[in-house]
Amino acid sequence: xxxxxxxxxxxxxxxxxxxxxxxxxxxxxxxxxxxxxxxxxxxxxxxxxxxxxxxxxxxxxxxxxxxxxxxxxxxxxxxxxxxxxxxxxxxxxxxxxxxxxxxxxxxxxxxxxxxxxxxxxxxxxxxxxxxxxxxxxxxxx
Numbered sequence: 001x002x003x004x005x006x007x008x009x010x011x012x013x014x015x016x017x018x019x020x021x022x023x024x025x026x027x028x029x030x031x032x033x034x035x036x037x038x039x040x041x042x043x044x045x046x047x048x049x050x051x052x053x054x055x056x057x058x059x060x061x062x063x064x065x066x067x068x069x070x071x072x073x074x075x076x077x078x079x080x081x082x083x084x085x086x087x088x089x090x091x092x093x094x095x096x097x098x099x100x101x102x103x104x105x106x107x108x109x110x111x112x113x114x115x116x117x118x119x120x121x122x123x124x125x126x127x128x129x130x131x132x133x134x135x136x137x138x139x140x141x
Contacts, residue, residue: 009064012128016077017058019121023080024054026114040098046087054080071132074125081122084114 031038031047038044057080060073088111091102102108 012124013061013064013073016074016121016124016128017061019117019124020054020057020061020077020080022117023084023114023121024051024058026110026117027051027054027084030110030114043096043099046083050080050083053083071129074129074132078122078125078129081118081125085118085122088115 027047027050028034028036031044034051036044036047038047053076057073057076061077090096091099092104092106092111095103102111105111
């Protein structure tokens, strides 16, 4: 691996780690701190899982952890982005069972900020995963 590619990888990992932590921080703020007061209980559990996954994803990305066959750190980063994006659409659109706090509230400032952070993280993860896949297929590497 060239120095240029190694530097690019490090920059991408650092950026993704910051974005993972930002997703976690935004959701801690949205739930009113930690442990928070989200109801119903399954929504609170979802927040805790997301926050933990964001912290774990950041740690794995910064450590440069991955296996030869499976880029788990980048897949986790993509999941940290995708989960709350889906939750945003479901909670504001059709609604979630026993949860109507955000139904129709598409322009909540923290929610919109979250969309930006999650969108950037998802885009970065997709690009890196696609480039990794292409590099793995390249002959002689």
